[in-house]
Amino acid sequence: MNLLDNSPLLIVESVTKRFPGVTALNNVCLSLAKGEVLALIGENGAGKSTLMKILAGVQMPDEGSIRVNGCPVRLDSVQTAQANGIALIHQELNLSGNLSIGDNIFLGREPLRSGLIDKKKIHIEAQSFLTLVGLDVSADVLVDSLSIGQQQLVEIARALSVDAKILIMDEPTSSLSQHETERLMEVVKDLRGRGVSVIYISHRLGEVQELADRVTVFRDGKNAGDLVRDEMNHDRMVQLMVGRDISQFYVRSPHDAGDVVLEVKDLQTAANPGCYLNFSVRTREIVGVAGLVGAGRTELFEVLFGVQPALSGRVMVDGREVSLRSPRDAIDAGIALVPEDRKQQGIILEMTVRMNIGLAGLRQHKKKAGFLNATQEADDTSAMIERLKIKTPDAGQVVQYLSGGNQQKVVLGKWLSIAPRILLLDEPTRGIDVGAKQEIYGLMDELAKKGVSILFVSSEMEEILGMSDRTLVMHEGQITGQLVRDELSEERVMQLATGNVAMGTH
């Protein structure tokens, strides 16, 4: 037994994975012992999720090998991964809300009795797994009626029911309340005690410090370093993640904020009808919006951009109330949105760089009786390719073949060509490489200096801390606090974001 314990349960050796336009993983290695909690950290786009998909059998590596218990394995499907004891709990939960907890746990391998589903057996067995993860709910309850935190526990129960020895958790706490987070961490510790190994992916360095036995850091698809328990401290982890001193990574010059440009008064959104939002953004100011997933940040942006109508309240630009019934209205008011879901909402994948950048400016071609002004479009595009350093063979390249960072620059280029006064950025650096990330930070800084008001949503603490002049923190649809630069710290933001308002002032 002891002999086995010393040799790692899982070894990943020199794994490389390429996608069109980007090398997601470049020669990465990782090892995991039995009963170990390994935290895997890195910025968005560092390759964590890709490696997890490979381990879960969703994707195949281009090069490299994976060994479980010393034996090389070929994980070509989710089934083979499960047969090797590996289970992945996705960031977006994969449960069928219209089925009961028990039905979800046994989905696809229902126990049968004379050819029909054995409901009784499902109930009894599911209940025992629920006890194991400390979820005190009947297995017959529909998943839809559970909170996100409880659903997470159902996912873990399902993983345990397939006898998973290696549990991969991809940002499990990104949408949990403080209480649910603590509960989940207890469950993870308990699993470790039972000899289950856990790979824990998280942006929350506080959690990592509390939970992990060891940390592996990825940066830009490569190994950036490993830290054992004694070496784990916040600054060391951040330094490995961003690869340089943070003060240089986040480009910031002092902004001398001017007049109020955007003012929101008693805004009530359909997503959180019980909450009334009040805030303002000034010219030459970068305001970060922090909060957990599901705190209502994206919904706020959708109202400000005219995608969803507000239930009540007023939005004022330059002191004048604007009516926002469509993105068109918002654009006319000088507001632009770089959406979180880039591929669905930001760009048209099958169209060229030129057509995408030109899209927002087409309306100005109306002067030519509705005919396209090809010269203007070409000029706008080449100006943006140069200004934003978009890496593309030419303006006629189809956008889907560009890397995530360059696609994001195309979205930015589309807006900059019509010079918006208020720029809304929803997770502006999600899924893009470190180089492009830094360029986008530089661009935000430059635009703010030129007088643009920037409001950005980010789930990355470092980004909020590094870029915002002022931070709004949201929790369950409410703005729970505003922090100016001097007051800004990870602890303060987390307190406000998890609804621990008693400790946060304001």
Place this chain on the structure above:
Amino acid sequence: MKKNFGILGILLVVFIATAIGNPNFLTAYNMFNLLERASLYGIIGIGVAFVIITGGIDLSIGSLIGLVATLLPFIVVQQSFPLAVGLFAIFALSLCVGLTHGVLITRLKLQPFVVTLCGLMIYRGIARWIVSDKTMGYGNETFSGLKVMVGNLSQLPGMSGFSWAKHIPVAFLILLVLGVIASVFLNKTIYGRYLLALGRNEQAARFSGINTSVMIIIAYVICSVISGFGGLLFALDYGSIQPDSFGNFYELYAIAAAVLGGCSLRGGEGSIFGIILGAALMRLLMNSISMLGIDDQLEPAVIGIVILIGVMVDELVKRFAARRRAVKQAKVTTALPEVDA
């Protein structure tokens, strides 16, 4: 453009094979008829292309053609209204049909398939009911002026002196004019760009400030108005029409022409030139089948098989191109990260 070579090739092969198989194929009479009918199909193909480009579909075209063709003689001959009133009525009807389709699809968010399928049944039923299923004729004097549109070019003012003009149908000229206008609209105006953009990704188009609902409604109106006009031409050409069957399956021929011509039913793609070729191929196949003595009953099957082969080859070519590009891309990106760092 490149993918149109494939169907141009099939077109030539079928043409040459039929010409060898039956000497009557190349007679002036047959050529004139072939060109005329191909033009009519091309016209309704252009109409449906606008809808297909938005990612939608219009199944009601054939029934609308039947309704328009029935209504005109009913108003002008049976009810003795002036021709202008009849023409205006069918124009207004086509416009309203398109408008209704568009509004139901964009405002009520109904699926285009469902809306236009109901239209297919409704317009056919109304056409049959209005005239109690009686055959309608276009022999009346009133229509003689309109018949120029299905005659030959020499009947146009100032063209009688040219002998070649006798061999060119006016419908072909109409197709060319319409094709040029549609092509310019799609490729050279901002509205055409809006349609292509929203056909690919409606959400991203809307997020870029495009009023996608209005553009979709316009596409359905264009489709119905062109169909109504096409219905008039078909009716003039056939001269006599049965309300219960006139125009049956025309929507499917129009859709097939658009698909053969490179429109994707997923939206966002399409060339007018390709659609005209697609319509020509379909008409040619119908003609070839009778010329080559193939059983008439087999006609739909032959057309179906040719279309299927066409889209299969198209898909395989696309995959091959995508794979080649991926390989090329992999070579580029393995070199790039070094530059990045």
